Amino acid sequence: MEPTAYLETSIPSYLAARPSADLLIAAHQHVTHEWWQDAPRKYELYVSEAVLREIRQGNPESAARRLEYVRRLHVLRVNSEIRRLARLFRQHAGLAENAATDMAHVAYAVYYEADYLVTWNCTHIANREVVRRLTEFNREAGRHMPLIVTPEDLLSPDWEIEHEG
Numbered sequence: 001m002e003p004t005a006y007l008e009t010s011i012p013s014y015l016a017a018r019p020s021a022d023l024l025i026a027a028h029q030h031v032t033h034e035w036w037q038d039a040p041r042k043y044e045l046y047v048s049e050a051v052l053r054e055i056r057q058g059n060p061e062s063a064a065r066r067l068e069y070v071r072r073l074h075v076l077r078v079n080s081e082i083r084r085l086a087r088l089f090r091q092h093a094g095l096a097e098n099a100a101t102d103m104a105h106v107a108y109a110v111y112y113e114a115d116y117l118v119t120w121n122c123t124h125i126a127n128r129e130v131v132r133r134l135t136e137f138n139r140e141a142g143r144h145m146p147l148i149v150t151p152e153d154l155l156s157p158d159w160e161i162e163h164e165g
Contacts, residue, residue: 010119044074093133119148
């Protein structure tokens with residue numbers, strides 16, 4: 001059975017976006033495309049209702065491109081426990097209200113026990129201190145905690161060796 005990977009909104013957004021003039025974003029876009037070439041064969045990929053809601057926003061043509069990338073992926077449904085976890089995670093991580101949707105992504109990945117949460121959101125999700133706090137909080141509660149990674153992490157030749165089992 002393939003490992004499961006929950007894709008946060010930044011992944012389909014980077015896949016569908018026109019190349020950025022910002023060198024760091026352009027590099028992230030390139031890495032995301034490189035990772036995507038094998039991802040559907042290596043992982044069981046998921047998005048959530050929250051991802052679908054976010055990628056439908058904005059320019060209709062851009063939204064259509066984003067939706068095309070996720071159209072064959074499994075969609076995780078929201079429930080009251082995910083909403084509760086998102087609130088708890090935001091509070092425990094010490095994040096402002098504007099991080100509520102970001103913590104919803106973590107809540108989906110935790111609730112559905114994804115192996116990985118794949119994101120480029122390094123402000124509120126793939127942030128070392130946020131990950132530390134959430135890992136500790138979930139461990140104390142006996143909850144599963146996915147590995148929070150970027151596509152670049154998953155492309156590393158040593159990644160699978162370092163994280164087996």
